[in-house]
Amino acid sequence: MSTLKLTLFSSIFLLVSSRINTYTWPDPKTDILEAIYYQQSGYDGRxxxxxxxxxxxxxxxxxxxxxxxxxxxxxxxxxxxxxxxxxxxxxxxxxxxxxxxxxxxxxxxxxxxxxxxxxxxxxxxxxxxxxxxxxxxxxxxxxxxxxxxxxxxxxxxxxxxxxxxxxxxxxxxxxxxxxxxxxxxxxxxxxxxxxxxxxxxxxxxxxxxxxxxxxxxxxxxxxxxxxxxxxxxxxxxxxxxxxxxxxxxxTVPKTVQLSGVIAPISVKPNNIFIAVKQDGNMTITGDIRTTTGWHPYSPAFECHVLSSFTVEVIDDGQSTVYTNGGAGFPIQTDIIPQAGLSCGTIFLGTSYSLNLTVAVRDDFQLQQVILTIPIPIQQAGSIVPRFELYIQTMQRTKTLNGTGYSFRGGLKDIGMPFQLWKGLGSCSLD
Ligand code: HEM
The missing domain is CATH 1.10.520.10 (Peroxidase; domain 1)
Structure with missing residues (x-):
């Protein structure tokens, strides 16, 4: 487990209520709603x-x-x-x-x-x-x-x-x-x-x-x-x-199970991208949200070493270590989306596509890597779209000798605007 040390700046932007009821990160069902509710202004304010x-x-x-x-x-x-x-x-x-x-x-x-x-x-x-x-x-x-x-x-x-x-x-x-x-x-x-x-x-x-x-x-x-x-x-x-x-x-249909009450977590990683390098190293970049601001970080580390990290916040000489409920903030390095090698295209405001590259661990000897993208589809009679899962087998595009990884790619026309990852570049249109 690695420790990221952060010294805080003081720009308060997070709307935090007095109710403390934490969840363990990551939890896709909660992460997005938590951000939409509690991140109102400032960097990455929704x-x-x-x-x-x-x-x-x-x-x-x-x-x-x-x-x-x-x-x-x-x-x-x-x-x-x-x-x-x-x-x-x-x-x-x-x-x-x-x-x-x-x-x-x-x-x-x-x-x-x-x-x-x-x-x-x-x-x-x-x-x-x-x-x-x-x-x-x-x-x-x-x-x-x-x-x-x-x-x-x-x-x-x-x-x-x-x-x-x-x-x-x-x-x-x-x-x-x-x-x-x-x-x-x-x-x-x-x-x-x-x-x-x-x-x-x-x-x-x-x-x-x-x-x-x-x-x-x-x-x-x-x-x-x-x-x-x-x-x-x-x-x-x-x-x-x-x-x-x-x-x-x-009040919801009886088939729906509501989650627990969504409260903000004190420390939240976000936009974490791990790049697999030709020389066998990886770099990790991302943001850590604390109650006083966002903190970008970009340490380099050796392949396969990192599985989770904790965050030590030093504020006014006081140190607090956040362990995400004990086990640390997990990082998965089995199948890693490569932001720097992926891009999105928006052409004349009408055509949208996602060109995604992922690094896959060779020792898993996976026969297939399946890409699943939820795509918003307009519904007849409503202005609210619904999401349809688009599924595609990703093709092997490159083996990175000596790194233990190879790349696989997938390309999909989305047909509608979609939220690109932060940090995802634009595809060139040639
Ligand atoms: C007998 C039940 C109800 C009737 C007949 C009724 C009827 C109306 C009517 C005619 C308006 C004016 C809408 C407009 O001019 O755009 C209105 C506005 C409103 N109603 Fe109701 N309503 C009822 C119950 C409720 C309930 C239970 C709520 C919320 C819990 C509610 C919340 C509102 C609000 C917030 C407005 C103001 C909307 C605005 O200012 O644009 N209503 N209602």
Whole structure:
């Protein structure tokens, strides 16, 4: 086990809540969601929460008279509202992507919210998880005020996106009370809970004249702030009964198992690339995130020696060693993607491809190395893509004599934009 020594600089950028509940790195299902939630600004900041820093109408919102945080919470409710908890179907499953044309989902909030979240989608961060996270971060923004400490709902991952629309079921203003009671019962809420959830939800945002001209007299004027009527006078402060919100985002089909609560880890490696050199050495480059910043590193080491490392943080003369739960931060050197020999192509904004090289240990004598790439595919009837696994056998391209490794390559047209690794170069187009 090697030790990386880091001396800290002081740029605080990581949003860390007081809840400490660590997981062991790496955990692909958690790593991405943890980064989207807790890395907001600074180096490698994901900026997911930048659009809900405020809970009021004004600069930073998607348009005049609109409130991003209110729209994100409404999107979460409308996605969940087609749940049938007794049958164990529906809930937070991103089925809203297929349901935007329904009268019960009037307004631009849903399309705009989903389009924003789409950039954060991956095979380990489903749209349904992002809708839930959007509600979590909006509620934090809307509860932070001079008189109140912000509320952090617990965020769990693992929601699975629906591949088709759910049934009708979002309550509408013209329906009678009995219909509303029935809808909420199907969603798992009794009458008291229904009143509390609607009251809570409607302590944010308001009604748009564009979509409800019978309620708001200034119609269809997106530049006039009067074309929205807020529900209450304290719309920036979310009222109590937060536990109902927690149930809302945790309502999922019975086939879905949510993860534990995702909390930030104190030390997190990222963008780790190991390059196998012709002379038999390897170099490792990467970043280590600590609660006070990111720290790039690039030591060189001998083949096959490194299997894990620990991180010693020296801050103000105080040393703390992080062992990732005891066993160190693991590094696998059996099959190693070679970032310097791989590239991505984006041609005229239409054609996207990935050209990947991996180094494979010769002593394993593997007959086949299979490349699996999740590719985003547009779904008919929804603006939310789904991921399809593309599988390809990688061909041996080079043997590196004396290193114990050979290279294999794989090339795939993705057809849609995809997030390249950090550090992955562009393929030349000749
Ligand atoms: C009887 C049930 C409900 C009815 C009939 C209802 C109806 C409405 C209507 C007509 C609007 C105005 C939409 C617009 O102008 O764009 C609205 C906005 C909103 N609703 Fe509801 N709603 C219900 C329940 C809920 C619940 C349970 C929540 C959340 C938990 C919620 C969250 C919101 C939010 C945050 C807004 C403001 C959106 C914005 O400002 O853009 N609603 N609702």
């Amino acid at each position: 900026r997911f929460g930048f659009f809900v820093r405020s809970c009021d109408i004004g600069a930073g919102n998607i348009g005049p008279g609109r409130t991003n945080s209110a729209e994100w919470v409404r999107t979460a409710y409308h996605d969940m509202a087609t749940a049938d908890v007794e049958a164990g179907t529906g809930g937070m499953d991103a089925s809203i992507g297929f349901e935007r044309d329904r009268p019960e989902n009037v307004g631009r909030a849903f399309t705009d919210t989903l389009l924003f979240f789409e950039d954060f989608m991956s095979v380990h961060s489903s749209m349904a998880d992002l809708i839930a996270l959007g509600a979590v971060m909006s509620i934090t923004a809307c509860t932070a005020s001079a008189s109140q400490r912000p509320i952090y709902l617990s965020f769990r991952g693992g929601r699975i996106d629906a591949t088709g629309p759910g049934p009708l079921g979002v309550p509408e203003p013209h329906q009678d009370l009995a219909t509303h009671i029935n809808s909420f019962k199907k969603q798992g809420f009794n009458v008291t809970e229904m009143i509390a959830l609607v009251a809570c939800g409607h302590s944010l945002g308001g009604v748009n004249g564009r979509d409800f001209p019978e309620i708001v007299s200034v119609k269809n004027d997106s530049t006039n702030i009067e074309s929205k009527r807020n529900f209450d006078t304290t719309q920036t402060v979310l009222d109590n009964n937060i536990a109902l919100f927690q149930r809302m985002i945790d």
